[in-house]
Amino acid sequence: MIGDLLFDTGKIEWGEVHLGGNYENSVKVHNPTRKDISMKIFTRLSELHMAKFGRDSIGCINKEIVLPALTCDSLRFIFMPRDTSLIGNYSKGIFLEIDGEVYMKPIEMQADVLESFDSLTSKELLSTPMIDIEKDTFSFGTISLNEKVTIPVRITNKGKRNLIIRKVETDCTCTAVMMGDRIVENHDSVILKIIFKPMGRSGRQYKTIKLYCNDPHRPMIKLIIHGDIED
Template identity: 35%
Template sequence: MNRVYLFLIVSMIGMQVFSQAKKPVADFEEKVFDFGEIKEDGGKVTHSFTFKNTGDQPLIIHNVRASCGCTSPEWTRQPVQPGKTGFVKATFDPRNRPGNFNKSIMVYTNGQESTIVLRITGKVLPREKTIEDIYPRAMGPVRLKSAHFSFTRIDPKAVKTEELELINTSDNPVKIEFENVPKHLQLKMEPETVKPGQKGKIVATYDASVKNDWGFVVDQIYLKMNGELNRQNRLSISATIEEDYSKWTEEQMANAPVIEIDDRVFDFGEIKQGEKVSHAFIVTNKGKANLILRKVRASCGCTAIQPDKTVIGPGESTKIVAIYNSAGMSGRQNKSVTIYSNDPKRSTLLLRLSGTVVK
């Protein structure tokens, strides 16, 4: 009996070894390839990883996936017979990707190693930037680095200055002036007249106390060139006006107002097109100082009625009524109401109305 058991054990081990030997094996000559230094504007580069099936069964590559869209893989689609060779080709596009790169290519097979990782590495040398690259926004005879001044966050009593560079790409001098400038903004051109090929800059100064607003605000300014006004030559100037509470002490924070809303999301369900629906959001001050509602702004399709009072004492409440008009609307709707207050932890609070409009 012992001999029988020994024979069975040896037979099972032999079958396992035989089974493993029968599996296909993708034996790659290399799994990492370094392209070295390549130029950003030199076009795509390609490398073919070659492998040999050293197993006893046909090898099938089920799929190949690259770690990013800048690498396009190709591979042998037909089964690779034992002793034969196949390939996985990786193509890398260096355009707009200066600097070092290290990309992986995942190869999925029916072989002994079901997932194989290949890598391509290298360094993309940046191309020389053109005038169009440096100044992408064209406005008549000049090009600008941007058509947008962003003042980001600004205190409601602060004055802030930003600059925007431009270049005259024409053959004639260009005198630049500004139209539709509101009182809270001052704009000047340095120099006032820009010679052909010369660089200049627009200097904008933003006085938030004069703007007297809250939250994200945008103004549109027009450029007049050599006395001519073209409405397409437009600059947008944005700012987020809110108080800076970062320097407040723990005591100040503990004694501050705290805004609370009974329910910040209202689902009006399903309504017919043309119907109106309203909802009252209850705003309560849970803090120790007066809560001031600076501003209430509704998104498109929704109207927020200003609350009965904008100064709410500790423990007091008020209502903000939002009215949604479904005229001309259909399908799923998501509208918002933004509240700006003096709560140092939640100075901007978003309320939502959602539902479905059917015809």
Template identity: 25%
Template sequence: MIRIEKTLYILLVFSFFSQLTQAQETITPKLIWAVNKVDLGTILEEQGPQVAEFEFTHTQDSLFYIETVVTDCGCTTVEYTKDTLQVGETGRLQVSFDPSSGAGFFSRMIVVKGNLQGVQDTLYIEGNAIPRASDPTLAYPTRKGDLGFRLAKVNVGEVFTNEPKLKQVEVYNFGETPFYRDSLEFLSPEYIQVSQLTDSIMPNDRGLLQVYYDGAMKADLGYFEDQVSLNWKDSTTFIQLDVLADVFEYYAPFAKDDLNLVPQLVIDPKEKDLRTIKASEIQVENVVLNNRGRQVLEIKKVQGNCECLRLELPKTSLDPGESILLKVVFDPKGRQGIDQRNIYIFSNDPLNPVQLFLLKSRVE
């Protein structure tokens, strides 16, 4: 009986390794793509079709060629290398997108199938298509000199310190003088730059500006509003842009096993309702900030959403297990009715680098 069991065991082991060897032999490495997603950015309808290019390298032993390319939308057309490639040779695939096919954000998928087993890769293009406005006066209500804007301020949105953020802004020329890219000058903080993407913005036509925001160079965290001055040398137009941004520290992903090793900020309470208060009475509240991690917690910034708040911390570094009190002083003078104050705590807690404390009240 024992000999039979040993024999079966040996046969099972042999069968397992035979299947593993066959599986390893049948696995075919895919093509190596330089990128698998291209962001075309903001596209104006009148700019016409835009082209995204993908480059790949053939790394397999056998001869390779692309059999078919399938897209998920009739708004895209594809051209690609039809030659048969040797190992180490490169090929290209170009995807043309027609912005007149729709409006707003788009994400299109392209599936590439090769002649060799296991070669079926997926590529993506994305961007924001903006159709031509039927009534520019209504579409661009904010006028700055001869230029019309859809919104009064440029909101860059969330900016992380690991890479700069780009924001494209659509403008319309209501004047009689063209705006040329080479003549644009700007005056701004060092962490903000402005460029003109279109070669020219002709009269009764529109174009694109681009705002570049470097969160690392800003060297601060939280919500900010900056002013940028723009001037075109061959034009009398001089305008001011208000640029809004929320700057956050970037923390790289970490292993789940390290969760208890990193700094951990715990706020208690996370919300306080003062109920009914008088506008003439200053309110004082204390909020406990605790470090439940095993590394030193650094409070990098505490920011309120109103000048009516005064925020005081006794220190900004907390050892593991240490607690401190954040003193919140709220002056409701000049306010009436339901009120909510937001207080943001920025720290080096990589899991929750920004946390919120809410102070609610009804002011009489």
């Protein structure tokens, strides 16, 4: 619930999407009161458009819209990622003004944005970069609370064009990554260093690192590190 309005969800999960695509999703909103309620949706995100609300169409973001008393409607959004800077985990919030009051509880938008390769011809697909990683799961064994571990991961380009590592993300502040050159020439290799610090954690640990690149066959790779931390 935000203000006097009821929303069926506070989060839109887009899942895996590709640059250049258009993706639609919706949130149902109910006005349970006996008065009309005005609402504004605030965002400066150029990749997000509001498709429909009642009789309104695209262009309703940042404009006042009204939900009549005792009615239900849907906020329909179109997600249109275009910029390569959006590649990776996309997590943004849309804020609402309801009857003149701005609420800091947003509707969250989440997606995994991948590069698109739809424009490549069959001939071009034969001469693309090809990422190769020795394995995708690494164990750091058993460590103490004040230990730090560094896991080197060799990344090789077995393709015919330069491999570009667009982004590397971790799922926890206890895990960091270091990498030199993010452009890997064909038949060359680089080392990705995964650095894990317990930071007060104990017991069994599993952490995920996501690597995004321009290999059409593997645009996103998940690496898992795991181990135990002794008290």
